[in-house]
Amino acid sequence: MVARLLLSVQDACVSFGDKKLFDGLSFNITEGDKICLVGKNGAGKTTLMNIITGTRDLDDGTRWQLQGMTIGYLQQDITPTKGQSVYDFVFSQFSTEEQIAANAYKVDMVLHPLGLDPQAKMDKLSGGQLRRAAMARALVEEPDILLLDEPTNHLDLDVIEWLEGMVRGYHGAVVCISHDKAFLNAISDKVFWLDRGTLKVCPYGFSRFDEWSAMILDQEARTLHNREKALLQELEWASRGVKARRKRNQRRLDLVKAERDKFFKDKGEFLRMMAKIEISPIETEVSSKIVAEFFKVKKGFNEDGREIPILDQFSLRIMRGDRIGILGRNGSGKTTFLRLLTGELEPDAGKVKMSREIEFSYFDQTRRDLIPEWSLWKTLAPDGGDHVNVRGKPRHVCGYLKDFMFDPTMALQPVSTLSGGQKNRLMLARVLADPKSFLILDEPTNDLDMDTLDMLEEMLSEYQGTLIIVSHDRDFLDQTVTKILAFEGDGKIEGYIGGYSDYLAARAERKARMGAAAEAAKRTDKKDADAPQVIEAAPAASKTRMSYKLQYELDNLPKKIAALESEIDELQDALADPDLYQRDPGAFENMSRRLPLAQADLDHAETRWLELEAMKAESV
Known part of the structure; x- marks a missing residue:
């Protein structure tokens, strides 16, 4: 039909x-x-x-x-x-x-x-x-x-x-x-x-x-190539001269000129269409192994007299190089988690510990860093001048805008005149000009066209720093992250290894297990329905006070951790000297042996600090 x-x-x-x-x-x-x-x-x-x-x-x-x-x-x-x-x-x-x-x-x-x-x-x-x-x-x-x-x-x-x-x-x-x-x-x-x-x-x-589109473009490229070969033959004929009295030849020459102009116009449009956003790979400085730690963090908000839990006894360790995708319903706590991470919020209870050397680059979906009255030029070069510092190298503002598919004539337009997709590309240009070792992207794909989205995926696949992405774009998460944090609401957060597809598979498996367990529980309840019930009173919870020795150890651990971090920095700086081995082989050997031991001591000290903080929290 x-x-x-x-x-x-x-x-x-x-x-x-x-x-x-x-x-x-x-x-x-x-x-x-x-x-x-x-x-x-x-x-x-x-x-x-x-x-x-x-x-x-x-x-x-x-x-x-x-x-x-x-x-x-x-x-x-x-x-x-x-x-x-x-x-x-x-x-x-x-x-x-x-x-x-x-x-x-x-x-x-x-x-x-x-x-x-x-x-x-x-x-x-x-x-x-x-x-x-x-x-x-x-x-x-x-x-x-x-x-x-x-x-x-x-x-x-x-x-x-x-x-x-x-x-x-x-x-x-x-x-x-x-x-x-x-x-x-x-x-x-x-x-x-x-x-x-x-x-x-x-x-x-x-x-x-x-x-399908690749096949169409390949066909167009072949057609342009054949047109170019034919045009070159005609231009060669025209270059030998044409007798003006021969109207037939003059007409042919006019056709050659018209075809030449049309060919160069079509080829230029084709090349512009095929142009992609290209940026050099992002290099980040090596930071400490542990980037951030959440330890038994509690955070909630009061709405109309009702306490809404966002995080409840939440613990998480973010390591250098982690690539984490964050999912969840609106209001489930994703933005609160990011604000705790960046230090904009303080937890109601628990600890959020950040590496002292960490620096953030933050793509905010609300675009609050874009000032509507500013031009694109001023947004990228707020301190004046006609260059923007792109990962340590000066680039002319107009040239850098072209990298993100902006026409240079738009450089002096106010930000308020841009579409949603153009504002997001401008935000990306600003963030990626000087990305830090910890990149946080909050819904970066909204309003982006496919070409910009492909560029962003490719760039993030080569990014060596720590990455957190909040997104509802499933394909984008599959391409960019290796861990998922699913915010389920009411303070419940589940972690999964892999991208979005792995999260779906794991969630389906978990639901199947829960369904099977529920069925087994129903069968058990049916068998025991007539059995006498014995209810035992739970023993009252008792809290023990931390000993003086443990409290002393906890008080002194921060100094020990700081000393180890300082020692590791000095060892890494010394070993980075290419002439050290020739100048002092003994020192080189001693430092090479000491560095992994110091790193292991640091890991142990930080883990011990977390354990003692937990004991202290339970004793209060």
Whole structure:
């Protein structure tokens, strides 16, 4: 059965001033299509969405839509109405009480899975909650064509997986813009690729897009090569001279000149399209083996008189070179953990110990370090001048901006004029200019295009320092981290080895074990239902005071640790001298033997400090 055609655009032309964005744009959307829309920043993805909705007029060409067909658009930003409830916002398009009653079941089907309280006020919601409310409204409207612009931003992983199922089973057509490769792999059966003012249609889902697009580009490269060979032959003929009286030859010469100009234009656009963000590998100074330690940390917040636990008796040791991904629902404690780590917050109980030599580079998803009134130039060079220090080497601001795919003419634009993706690229440029030995990235993939995302993955794969990433992008986590911390809420945190896929497998295995244990417990309870119950009183917990000897040892351990760290630094500096062995072989041999012993002593002292702190906490 042939799918019903919902919308068709043919030979469309769209311009902004003198710049032609689309020329000869043609595409169809049929019922049941699951389309992902991809292209570089500035390629026209938002404009294409507006063409589909009809809010952007065509300069030329035709747009047709099926009579009575409806279109819904989940946009990036919405403005909440003061005092309006989530329920009223979601169902505001229904005009009668009967229609509202008929759709009330969707509260359980959509609002609850999205974690929304129907009675909450829209003007009191966070940015992420507003996005989920807009998502709920788009889904309950059930339009014939549903347009989704970055639908996974600010969503928890469980909600993203739920949304995948909703989109796959959606009766109408879906057109989606997203940086989340795993989401696109799961929901799409077709790709619209915006490339240099044209739209190319990949007849497969996003999972096969890389293979298909590489084949298209290889074919284009071969065509350009053949055109270049033919053009060189024509130019060689033209260089021998043309008799002006022969009109046939003059016409041929005009065609050669026109082909030359078109070839160089096409080749330049092809090379610019193929250009990738390239940055040199990041080198970090070696820091101490233990970067940070959380020991029995407790942290909570009071909300409306109710204590909300964030961390409860939480212990963690972060070692140099660890690559940790952090998952969890909004409000589960991820940001609190980062603020404790960076020293912005103090724990209610327990200890957070940081290596004294550690330095942070922090990518903050709220972009609070970007000042809207500043230009891109001033953001990268706040102290003035026309150069930015990039890992110890001066780079001209415009040249460095080009590395991150900014046109140098944008250098003096204010930050407030940038799109979300451009702001994130500017933040990356700022952070990566001088990355420290401990890199913290809080939702770095939001609003990034695929090229920038690939660059970031490649850069992080070569990063030698300690890395913590908070992200809901599953493919990105699989590519960049080797450990997962899953914040489950109510102070519960689980650790897993591997990336996101390993976390999923381990979680499924744990659920299966818990299910089997629950079944076994039910069978045991049934057998023992009639058995007499004996309840023994638990002995009262007694606390013993730390002895003077242990307290003395605890008081003196910090000095011992500091002395060992100082000795290790001196030994490493001395052994870094390439002439030491020739100058004093005995000293070289003694220092080489002492260094691993001192490092072992330091590890033992730090472990002992943790043990004694635990004993002290239990005795209080």
